[in-house]
Each structure stands twice: as structure tokens, then as C-alpha cells.
Amino acid sequence: MSLTICNVHFTQQPERIVWLSSPLAKQLKLNGRKSVNVKLGRDTVPATVRTINRAGNHVYMSAGLRRSVRIPMSGNVHLSSADTDEIKLGPLIGILTDSATKSPTSPFGTRTGFVKQLLYMGRKKAYFFAFTPRDINWQQETVHGWFLDSGGTWFRRVVPLPDVVYNRLPSRRAETGTTISALRERFIRKQIPYFNWSFFNKSDVYKLLDNDPEALNHLPESVNNPTPERIREMLEKHHFLYYKPTAGSLGIGIYRLTYHPRRGYFVRYRRGSGNVLLRFTQFSSLMKMLRSRHGSGLSSYVVQQGIRLIEIDNCPIDFRFHMHKNGSNEWVVAGIGAKKAGRGSVTTHVKNGGSLMTPEQALNRTFGSKADEVLREAKRVAVKLSEAIERNHKHTLGELGLDIGIDRDGEVWMFEANAKPGRSIFKHPALKEQGKASLEYILDHCLYLSKFRKKEES
Ligand SMILES: Nc1ncnc2c1ncn2[C@@H]1O[C@H](COP(=O)(O)OP(=O)(O)O)[C@@H](O)[C@H]1O
Ligand SMILES: [Mg+2]
Secondary structure, three states: OEEEEEEEEEOOOOOOEEEEEHHHHHHOOOOOOOEEEEEEOOEEEEEEEEEEOOOOOEEEEOHHHHHHHOOOOOEEEEEEEOOOOEEEEEOEEEEEOOOOOOOOOOOOHHHHHHHHHHHHHHOOOOEEEEEOHHHEEOOOOEEEEEEEOOOOOEEEEEEEOOOEEEEOOOOHHHHHOHHHHHHHHHHHHOOOOEEOOOOOOHHHHHHHOOOOHHHHOOOOOEEEOOOHHHHHHHHHHHOEEEEEEOOOOOOOOOEEEEEEOOOEEEEEEEEOOEEEEEEEOOHHHHHHHHHHHHHHHHHHEEEEEOOOEOEEOOEEEEEEEEEEEOOOOOEEEEEEEEEEOOOOOOOOOHHHOOEEEOHHHHHHHHHHHHHHHHHHHHHHHHHHHHHHHHHOOOOOOOEEEEEEEEEOOOOEEEEEEEOOOOOHHHHOHHHHHHHHHHHHHHHHHHHHHOOOOOHHHO
């Protein structure tokens, strides 16, 4: 296996010919060969091969060959060769996304900026493009992809099915529909690596880790679809619970329940743009209130031991750990945002009055000189948790957003794992660099999955 960067040029000949500069032909041991298979994505096209006398790594492709291989553009890209009878250009990597609102300059709505940034940063490493489910032609096995030129303008090209798909389909609802699962299955059947798999439900993640002692240490006790009796038992045991919809997000539908043996039951939740605090003397009245608000919807709730989080000015703080698999297939912490809850709010979401800060700012207040050590330990746990989730999940994961709490003893707890984490923490001025690093990890991991690797790494 050999892997090099080469510069691809286009010529006008109608035949299928590929010319290689002499150093490249020599390196690939193609000297004296008459033909070679040229590959891009899932396609292979036989071509006549010739050598030209030129220094450096250059590939010239005739118009005839370019049309059949569907090379999207000229310029620098990887060339890999496992055998003396083939050369593979690429990798060809597709970012799968979609949007309800779009325009010619923003074909992916609000996600356009993120997609553009990825394509821009990846342009010297691979053929990166974006596509929606509608851009795939399964009969022809092609994709009508969106590419970015060097001036940042979109252009479209039909290309073969890619080497890797990075899934950023936006909505949980779209992803649980049959068409999207069928699409995902089709990529997998063709052995095209596809990450991330989909959204997680909270109870799925808790169940996934149920037999993983290492991870269990960091999960608050959780019960899926608890009976009222079970909730009451948990309240008596912990005095403090979170009750949340398993498929929820953004803090919607979450209740914070507390029990004081003398004063009764308290419940806090968000209603409209305000926070509500109610008190009940009877447990049954509390349950009646919850049932009147959600009815049978409560069957998709999970109840969880509440964690006494560190606080600043009496407002709890938790953390988003943005995790990636890197170019060597290892989990790393790409960025950490600390989130301080709005006053009286049940969650730390910025939308509910929360504010974003750096982990150092958040931890120094509580732990002083120990802050570094606490952060180091939390990072170690986040990597372990990511490994555990991956170990117990049957599909490819490359990115995770962990909602992590740290209690006053410095213990680390995970509230949920998001398979398609949002990127809002990277808007903080102090986290811009981490945001960029996060994109580099995505690109490097795509390269890893594409198998465009040197022999010693494969
Ligand atoms: N068991 C818990 N103990 C303490 N705080 C919690 C607990 N569960 C959730 N929270 C708080 O509520 C927030 C939202 O909970 P999470 O499980 O992430 O739901 P969502 O999907 O709505 O984001 C967390 O970020 C955390 O601040
Ligand atoms: Mg969350």
C-alpha cells in the first residue's frame, strides 16, 4: 500500500488515458505497464497509462477518463495504491444533511455555514462534498453532490457513492422514519462506513451501559418508565430526582422533584418563558399533576437520581464535553463548555436563561488549586464513557456530546450522551480554537474510515 498527495490536472483527449509524472510512476511501480484501473469512491474504470517526464507527483486525466471516473475537480488530493494494477484517488467523502429552508447560496439552511467550513478545511485532503437524501441515485449508484470551489461558491457534480458518509441529518423525527433507516442500511450493506448512526434516547444509553461497571460508576441511578410507586421509593432514597422524557432535548418536559420528610414534595419545571415551583403535601397529588400535563406520555419518561452540582451564585453548573474519534481511531476531548443555569431554572440550557463559560472559570471558584486535577479526571472519565458507549453499541460512532455533571466532591456524572451534538459551545470566544480542532477531528476520522492510510497504520 502506498499513499501520496498528488496534483490532478485535466486534458482534452476523448480517450481514457492517465499520465503520471515519472517519479510518481516509479513510486507506484507502474513503469512499463500499459493499463491501470482508476478508482474513485465505489467506481473503477480501466484506462491506458502513460508516463510523462515531469518532476513532482502529477496526474493528468483525459476528458474521456474524467467523465467515466467522475473526478469532481482538479488540484491536490490523495492517491493510494494497494496493487500495481490500480490507483485510487480521493477519498471521496459525503456529508449527509438536509434542511427545510434553503436557498441557492444556503442549500442547507442554518447548517450551511458548518458544512462550508468543513468542506473548506478538507479541500486539500480529500474530495469532500455535501448531499441530501434526495441527491442519491441508487439505480446508477451516484450522488448529485454539492462541492465548494476555492472562492467559496457552490457547484454541483455527479460522483460515485462515497468512501465514507458523515451523517449530520438534523431531525430526530426524520431519522426514525423508515426512509432514512432504509438509506442508512443501504450504505452499510455496501460496506460504506456511515457515522454517526442516529440520535440516542436517554434510556437507550442507560441500558447500553447497564452491564459496564466502569461506566455505571458515573451514571446516576435511572429507571425507565417508572411506576408511581418506584418514583416514590426513589424520592425516599435520594430526596432529589430528575424526571425527563427519554427522547427529549433542550430541557423540554423536564421536572426536578424534591422531597422533604416534613415539608412534602416540591416540583420545579419550565413553563413558557418562566420557571414554576409547586409544593404538594401528598405524593398522589404530585403524580396527578404530572399525569394531567402529560397523560400516557409519561410512559416514555425516565426518572433519575439528582446530582448536587457545583454552583456559582446558587446556580448549578454542568458541562458539555464534545468528543471525537481522531485520525488514529481514538476518543479525544475536542472542547468543553461549562453552562451555568439561569436563576430558578431546572436545566442549564442557554435558551432557558443559562450562560456559557470556560471549564476553568467554572471549576476555579469551587475547587481552587484542585481545579486542574478535577478537570483532568473529568476528561479521563469522558474518554472512558465514550469508549464504553461505543463498545456496547453495534454501529459506528465518531462524535458524541456528553452532558456531564461534577458534584461538590469532584465526582463525575453523565446525564446523557448526544450522538449528533450541537455546536453552540464553540460560539464562546474562548472556545473558537476548540471548534476548529473539532472540525479537524471530523476530517481526520473520515480519512481514517476511508482506509486511505499508509501500510503501517492499516
Ligand atoms: N440527574 C440529574 N441531576 C442533576 N441535574 C440534572 C440531572 N439530569 C439532568 N440534569 C440537568 O438538566 C439538564 C438537561 O438534562 P439532559 O438529560 O441533558 O436533557 P436534555 O435532553 O433536555 O438536554 C442537564 O444538562 C443538567 O443540567
Ligand atoms: Mg442535554
